[in-house]
Amino acid sequence: xxxxxxxxxxxxxxxxxxxxxxxxxxxxxxxxxxxxxxxxxxxxxxxxxxxxxxxxxxxxxxxxxxxxxxxxxxxxxxxxxxxxxxxxxxxxxxxxxxxxxxxxxxxxxxxxxxxxxxxxxxxxxxxxxxxxxxxxxxxxxxxxxxxxxxxxxxxxxxxxxxxxxxxxxxxxxxxxxxxxxxxxxxxxxxxxxxxxxxxxxxxxxxxxxxxxxxxxxxxxxxxxxxxxxxxxxxxxxxxxxxxxxxxxxx
Amino acid sequence: xxxxxxxxxxxxxxxxxxxxxxxxxxxxxxxxxxxxxxxxxxxxxxxxxxxxxxxxxxxxxxxxxxxxxxxxxxxxxxxxxxxxxxxxxxxxxxxxxxxxxxxxxxxxxxxxxxxxxxxxxxxxxxxxxxxxxxxxxxxxxxxxxxxxxxxxxxxxxxxxxxxxxxxxxxxxxxxxxxxxxxxxxxxxxxxxxxxxxxxxxxxxxxxxxxxxxxxxxxxxxxxxxxxxxxxxxxxxxxxxxxxxxxxxxxxxxxxxxxxxxxxxxxxxxxxxxxxxxxxxxxxxxxxxxxxxxxxxxxxxxxxxxxxxxxxxxxxxxxxxxxxxxxxxxxxxxxxxxxxxxxxxxxxxxxxxxxxxxxxxxxxxxxxxxxxxxxxxxxxxxxxxxxxxxxxxxxxxxxxxxxxxxxxxxxxxxxxxxxxxxxxxxxxxxxxxxxxxxxxxxxxxxxxxxxxxxxxxxxxxxxxxxxxxxxxxxxxxx
Ligand SMILES: Nc1ncnc2c1ncn2[C@@H]1O[C@H](COP(=O)(O)OP(=O)(O)O)[C@@H](O)[C@H]1O
Ligand SMILES: [Mg+2]
Numbered sequence: 001x002x003x004x005x006x007x008x009x010x011x012x013x014x015x016x017x018x019x020x021x022x023x024x025x026x027x028x029x030x031x032x033x034x035x036x037x038x039x040x041x042x043x044x045x046x047x048x049x050x051x052x053x054x055x056x057x058x059x060x061x062x063x064x065x066x067x068x069x070x071x072x073x074x075x076x077x078x079x080x081x082x083x084x085x086x087x088x089x090x091x092x093x094x095x096x097x098x099x100x101x102x103x104x105x106x107x108x109x110x111x112x113x114x115x116x117x118x119x120x121x122x123x124x125x126x127x128x129x130x131x132x133x134x135x136x137x138x139x140x141x142x143x144x145x146x147x148x149x150x151x152x153x154x155x156x157x158x159x160x161x162x163x164x165x166x167x168x169x170x171x172x173x174x175x176x177x178x179x180x181x182x183x184x185x186x187x188x189x190x191x192x193x194x195x196x197x198x199x200x201x202x203x204x205x206x207x208x209x210x211x212x213x214x215x216x217x218x219x220x221x222x223x224x225x226x227x228x229x230x231x232x233x234x235x236x237x238x239x240x241x242x243x244x245x246x247x248x249x250x
Numbered sequence: 251x252x253x254x255x256x257x258x259x260x261x262x263x264x265x266x267x268x269x270x271x272x273x274x275x276x277x278x279x280x281x282x283x284x285x286x287x288x289x290x291x292x293x294x295x296x297x298x299x300x301x302x303x304x305x306x307x308x309x310x311x312x313x314x315x316x317x318x319x320x321x322x323x324x325x326x327x328x329x330x331x332x333x334x335x336x337x338x339x340x341x342x343x344x345x346x347x348x349x350x351x352x353x354x355x356x357x358x359x360x361x362x363x364x365x366x367x368x369x370x371x372x373x374x375x376x377x378x379x380x381x382x383x384x385x386x387x388x389x390x391x392x393x394x395x396x397x398x399x400x401x402x403x404x405x406x407x408x409x410x411x412x413x414x415x416x417x418x419x420x421x422x423x424x425x426x427x428x429x430x431x432x433x434x435x436x437x438x439x440x441x442x443x444x445x446x447x448x449x450x451x452x453x454x455x456x457x458x459x460x461x462x463x464x465x466x467x468x469x470x471x472x473x474x475x476x477x478x479x480x481x482x483x484x485x486x487x488x489x490x491x492x493x494x495x496x497x498x499x500x501x502x503x504x505x506x507x508x509x510x511x512x513x514x515x516x517x518x519x520x521x522x523x524x525x526x527x528x529x530x531x532x533x534x535x536x537x538x539x540x541x542x543x544x545x546x547x548x549x550x551x552x553x554x555x556x557x558x559x560x561x562x563x564x565x566x567x568x569x570x571x572x573x574x575x576x577x578x579x580x581x582x583x584x585x586x587x588x589x590x591x592x593x594x595x596x597x598x599x600x601x602x603x604x605x606x607x608x609x610x611x612x613x614x615x616x617x618x619x620x621x622x623x624x625x626x627x628x629x630x631x632x633x634x635x636x637x638x639x640x641x642x643x644x645x646x647x648x649x650x651x652x653x654x655x656x657x658x659x660x661x662x663x664x665x666x667x668x669x670x671x672x673x674x675x676x677x678x679x680x681x682x683x684x685x686x687x688x689x690x691x692x693x694x695x696x697x698x699x700x701x702x703x704x705x706x707x708x709x710x711x712x713x714x715x716x717x718x719x720x721x722x723x724x725x726x727x
Contacts, residue, residue, distance in 0.1 A: 051682055054674060079684035087682075091675040095697025104693065105683035112684070144697065161683065 004029045004169055004200040005050070010061035012049045019045045021225035022061070027169075028218075030197040034211055035204045036236070037222035038244050043204045044088055046222070047171045050202075051085045052078050065169065080112040082168030086158035086175050088204075093145040098157070099127060101145050106164055130163050135186050151178035159190050170194075171202045176210040188213035208236055279332045283307065286432055289334050293401050293436075296408065306421040306431030313425045319588035320617040320649060321557050323530065331495055333433045333466070386450075395448060396441040400468050403439035410441055414472055418501040418538045418565070426497040426532040426559075430466050434499070437468035442477040442508070451707050453482030467498040473508035475541065480511040482710050496555070498533045506541025506568065513706050514550040515714055517721070521556035523583045523612070528556025535562035536592075539571035539600075547574040548591065549705045551714045553721045556585055561619065563592035566600035566631075573602040576702040578714075580721055581614030581646070590620035590651075595628035595661065604635040607699050610646035611722065617649040624661035631661040639669040640698045642691070642722075670698075692719045 005027040012020040019042045027033050037043050048056045050063060052075040063071045070078055093101070107117040118126070127141055136156050146154050155175055162170055172191070176184055191201065191214055203216065211219075211233065219236055221229040223244060229235060238246055286307050290300040315326070390397050396407060403411050421431035442448055473479055483500075496518060504510050512535075521528025531554070537546035548562040564573025575591040593602035608616035622633045639648030650667050672694050680690035695718055696703065703711050 053678055074687075075678060075681040076684055076686055079682050085682055087679065091673070091679045093676050093679070093694060093697060095700040096693055097697075101680070101683075101693065104689070105680075105685055108684040108686070108689075165683065 001031075002029045003027070004066065006064045007046075007050075008062050008064070010046075010049060010063065011059045012045060012056050013059055014045065014055050014057070018059075019056075019225050020049065023222075023225070023227055025220065025227055027200050027202060029200055030195075031217040032195065032201040032203060032214060034216035034219045034236075035202060035222055036206065036219060036239065037228075041222045042225040043222055044173055045225075047085055047173050047202070047204065050078075050171060051075055051083055076108075079167075080109060083171075084162055084165060084167030084169065085171040086155070086162060086173060088173040088177075090146045090149075090154045090158055092147045092149075094147050096145045098143055098145050099124070099141040102127065102141075102161060102164055105161070109165055127164065130160055134160055134163075134190060135182075136160065152180065152183050155179055155187065156183065159187050163190060163194065166194075168198065169200050169202070171204070173204045174206070175203070176205055176207055184210060185213065208240060211236055280329045281307075281331070281333055281433070285333050289433060289435070292334065293404075295401070295404055298408070298412070299404050302416075302421070303432050306428050307433075309422045310425065310428035310432055313422070313428055315425050316559075319559050319619070320615070320651075321559065321586040321588050323557050323586075326495060326530065328429075334435065389449070393446050393449070394443040395446060396439065397452060398439050400434070400437040400439045400470060403470070407439070407441070410472065411439070411470070414501065414503055415468075415470055416501075418503060418536050419499050419534050424534060427499050427534040430468060430497045430499045430534070434466045434468035437470075437498070438481075439469075440471040440479060440481060442473045442479045444474045445476045446474075447477065448479040451480050451482055451709070453707075453710065465496045469498070469500040471501070471510060471512070472503045473505060473510045473544075475505045476507040477505075478509045478511075480707060481513070482707060483512065483514045494530055496529045496531045496533070498535075500533070500535040500562075502537035502546055504537065504539050504541065504544035504546050504571075507543045508541065509545040509547075510537065511547045511707075512537070512549070512562075513710055514548075514552075515710065515717060516550065516552045516554050516558075517717060518554035519556075520554050520583055520585050528585075529554065530557045531555035531560065532557075533560040535560065536565065537563070537573070538565045539568050539573060539597075541568040541571070542597075543570045544568050545572040545574070547576070547705070549574075549576045549702065550578070551702070551706070551717065552577070552579040552587065552589065553717060555587070556583075558585075558587040558589050560587075560589045561591055563594070564602065565594045565596065566602065566628075567596045568600075569597040570599045570601075571597055572600070574705075575602075575604045575606070575620075576705045577606045578609070578699045578702045578718075579607070579616055580609045580611070580718070581616045582611040582721065584613045586615045586617075588617040588619055590618045592621040593623070593633055595622075595624045595631040595633070595658075597628065597631075599630040599632075600628055601631070602633045604633070604637070605701050606635075606637045607702055608637070608639045608648050609642065609695060609698070609722075610639070610648050611642035612646060614646045615649070616647070617651060619651040619653075621653040621655070622663055622665075624656040624658040624663070626657045628658045629660045631658065633661075633663045635663075635665045637665075637667045638698070639667075640695070641669065641671045688719075688723065691722060695722060 003026055007023050007025040010020050010023040023046060035043055045056060049058055052073060058071055062069055103123045110117055131138060131141060134156055140153060146157060149157060175187060179187060188210060219231055219233060220227055221235060283304060286303050290303055387397060419427050422428050440452060471481060502510050502512060518529035518531060539546055546564050552558060562575060566573050573593050579587045579589050581587045590606060591604055604620055606618045608618055610616045618637045620635060624631050637650050641648060648669055652665055654663050656663060676694055677690050680693060681687055696715060703714055706714055
């Protein structure tokens with residue numbers, strides 16, 4: 001089984017607050033890794049470190065992706081190499097047409113891969129097919145990016161982007177929060193459909209529900225900036241019963 | 251010796267005096283009656299025009315430079331400026347042109363032949379501006395459209411000029427308008443006859459000839475009953491003009507059922523990061539919706555000048571007439587812009603729309619100043635204003651000064667204003683999707699300006715977008 005990403009002794013801070021305190025994590029090709037942990041554990045910070053968010057300063061350790069040390073890469077370079085994050089709180093960008101934005105992003109990626117750009121008509125065909133599958137309203141692709149979208153619509157829009165961009169490494173940061181049960185099913189279906197032997201998922205969640213639909217290969221528990229425990233779905237059962245305290249180091 | 255002869259000798263003396271300097275292509279600095287006589291003589295103007303210029307000059311002498319705008323600059327010495335320059339000599343080849351300008355032309359996607367014309371290089375037969383002009387003018391002539399320089403109009407269409415010039419912007423309207431009235435160098439004249447829809451954008455012609463219009467332009471556009479014209483002023487190529495003062499006047503008249511669309515892309519040299527050099531741009535632009543159901547639309551994209559003082563306005567006199575103002579103004583480096591509009595509602599059920607988008611980066615200061623005035627007679631009139639500011643970085647500033655005056659109870663005025671910052675989160679979101687940082691900035695800025703850019707004629711809009719990108723290049727961080 002081959003490694004997609006290897007995170008070694010990762011320390012990171014936001015401002016001068018130390019948040020990640022030595023994360024070691026191996027994420028495998030073709031596998032789904034669930035990350036759980038209490039609020040403030042550093043889950044979002046870890047995601048941000050992986051995608052190169054400028055707020056997060058890595059002070060020690062490395063992130064190796066597809067055998068390349070990407071710790072100091074620009075965010076767009078990581079994205080073009082196939083790292084995608086569905087944001088916990090997608091930002092609104094007024095006046096930027098959703099479809100136009102997506103086509104620009106896709107064509108940037110295609111250029112990176114040495115493929116010709118898709119023209120507007122070709123792209124629209126692809127887009128319409130995807131939004132139908134996701135049960136999104138068509139008018140949403142003509143609106144400004146995330147502007148005035150409901151919480152659930154924003155999440156669906158993140159999934160739509162994932163489907164269009166076909167990344168190799170997908171981080172889903174609390175994709176399930178704020179979704180009603182139907183939307184949660186749609187999102188889970190979309191994710192399951194994208195599970196391939198070449199793609200890795202890192203799913204951050206507080207809830208068991210989405211893991212029932214998606215069935216992770218591994219579960220990691222994060223607390224206080226460190227990985228406390230790694231295992232299978234049985235960890236979730238224990239968590240459900242006892243809470244995070246059962247994994248506390250004594 | 252009769253007085254006439256004395257005059258002639260004196261005049262010729264002055265002419266001679268100037269002539270020497272003309273070989274250096276400039277009149278000596280300074281402004282006096284003689285300067286004005288000289289300019290008028292150079293242009294072979296009739297006596298009546300000279301008389302009007304002199305009248306404006308004497309009025310100007312008694313006026314004071316306005317200082318109410320939110321801009322600061324050292325005093326202007328009006329006696330140190332040269333008020334007349336001969337058309338610049340054509341350069342031999344593109345190799346003589348500043349490489350930085352050429353780089354910009356390329357980025358803007360301006361065809362090579364046009365680049366030459368813009369840079370002041372003699373153009374070859376394929377794109378000879380004279381022949382292009384001729385083809386245009388022939389086609390327009392068939393429709394009775396007059397499209398020529400203001401100097402030609404003064405000579406060839408004196409009745410129209412006498413009737414309309416100064417009718418919207420009186421020569422004593424303000425300090426800079428008076429100065430322009432006295433010394434205006436050249437500009438454009440357009441007349442669209444009754445019922446004629448001008449079949450083309452009046453732009454390309456102007457663009458090719460733009461390099462020699464000088465610092466005191468004067469434009470007069472008349473749309474007769476039921477006619478339509480779309481006029482595009484300027485072009486998006488960067489102008490490195492080192493002139494310090496630019497004081498233009500534009501007058502538009504729309505008769506009953508006529509519509510004038512006036513679009514501007516302005517990018518005079520903005521000076522350096524400390525505010526050295528660059529154009530002082532003091533412009534008076536005003537349109538009169540004279541007749542019922544007439545409409546005037548101002549659309550502008552402003553990226554240049556170190557100081558901008560400019561308020562394209564509409565006087566809505568005819569019942570049901572409509573005035574629109576769509577503006578994008580960018581200030582960066584140490585640029586200061588105080589710009590906006592005036593909508594004066596006089597007629598019944600008149601409507602106005604103001605959409606102003608100000609973008610500030612680096613040390614740029616951007617002020618919107620707008621007046622909406624409802625006269626007692628303007629029953630049922632409506633105004634909608636929206637002023638949005640976008641800040642890039644934290645050393646720049648945005649300010650909004652809306653003035654609302656209503657003497658009419660049934661008139662409605664609606665004003666909205668927002669200020670936002672390009673946030674780290676917006677930029678990061680786009681970069682996370684593989685979009686380069688500078689493209690991400692451009693996408694956010696275009697999104698912010700969308701409502702205005704969509705009002706520009708298609709080809710012009712493409713240039714405006716390219717210009718925005720070029721302007722903002724390196725402005726982030
Ligand atoms: N921008 C920030 N500035 C300061 N502290 C932050 C910032 N973002 C997150 N933190 C802090 O970092 C810690 C980890 O946050 P986060 O990674 O968002 O946790 P999780 O996603 O596991 O709930 C929290 O204590 C949080 O308050
Ligand atoms: Mg979080």
